[in-house]
Amino acid sequence: MSEFDNNYYSNISDFCEKLDSIEYINIISLEGFPIEFSKKLTREKAEAAAALAIDLLYGSREAAKDLLGKEAQEIILDVGDGSVLDVRKIKELILLVKGKRRNVEEALQSISLYLNNKKITCPYCKNNLTFAVSSCPKCSRIIPFTSRTCPSCGYNVAIKKCPYCNKLISFKGQPIRIKKDTIDTSFAIIEGSILGIASSIYFYISTNTIPISIIGGIAIGGLTSYLLYRRARVKIEADDLE
Numbered sequence: 001m002s003e004f005d006n007n008y009y010s011n012i013s014d015f016c017e018k019l020d021s022i023e024y025i026n027i028i029s030l031e032g033f034p035i036e037f038s039k040k041l042t043r044e045k046a047e048a049a050a051a052l053a054i055d056l057l058y059g060s061r062e063a064a065k066d067l068l069g070k071e072a073q074e075i076i077l078d079v080g081d082g083s084v085l086d087v088r089k090i091k092e093l094i095l096l097v098k099g100k101r102r103n104v105e106e107a108l109q110s111i112s113l114y115l116n117n118k119k120i121t122c123p124y125c126k127n128n129l130t131f132a133v134s135s136c137p138k139c140s141r142i143i144p145f146t147s148r149t150c151p152s153c154g155y156n157v158a159i160k161k162c163p164y165c166n167k168l169i170s171f172k173g174q175p176i177r178i179k180k181d182t183i184d185t186s187f188a189i190i191e192g193s194i195l196g197i198a199s200s201i202y203f204y205i206s207t208n209t210i211p212i213s214i215i216g217g218i219a220i221g222g223l224t225s226y227l228l229y230r231r232a233r234v235k236i237e238a239d240d241l242e
């Protein structure tokens with residue numbers, strides 16, 4: 001995907017339209033012209049917002065240089081009720097996003113991946129997940145698929161289903177390994193073996209027949225191991241969850 005594709009910029013605004021707690025986005029050229037903006041903004045408002053973004057970013061440039069020794073890449077205006085106006089320069093664009101602070105940060109993270117040509121893809125169906133969204137299982141708000149925790153309620157959403165193929169993957173698109181707990185598994189085998197040997201002795205004493213003793217021991221021991229193994233705790237692992 002490059003700037004020459006028709007949907008290159010609208011992919012960004014479409015993504016923001018889907019997200020909860022993002023009020024609007026305005027994608028602005030370095031010269032201060034709105035390139036693409038949320039349906040919620042009129043052209044007039046988008047132009048005024050673009051002018052403000054340019055003023056904020058370029059106006060702070062000198063001040064930032066004096067204080068930080070570097071040009072400002074981002075200005076955050078806190079509106080006070082948890083909402084912010086975030087003006088950020090990414091590549092050759094200025095993005096202005098209004099919304100709840102954490103939600104804006106998460107959205108900008110996905111947008112930054114996209115603008116830097118980095119993709120998060122599903123390891124199974126290979127679909128691009130950079131602009132995929134998911135619903136938080138706790139607060140049911142629509143959030144970016146690539147969020148590790150829900151930006152609205154803080155719930156851990158590091159593991160989720162791919163929206164295209166429904167397989168469990170991590171928020172970074174890594175496959176998930178589901179492993180049975182080693183202690184529980186060993187316990188199932190040892191417990192089953194002890195019970196198997198004990199029942200085999202019991203069957204031998206009561207029937208005096210070796211085949212019955214062996215089959216009975218294997219059946220009871222095996223069944224016990226199987227049932228205990230099924231109840232063993234499950235551990236979910238992925239390379240990028242640490």
Ligand SMILES: [Zn+2]
Pocket residue numbers: 136137138139140141150151152153154155
């Ligand atoms: Zn949530």
Ligand SMILES: [Zn+2]
Pocket residue numbers: 122123124125126127162163164165166167
């Ligand atoms: Zn998939």
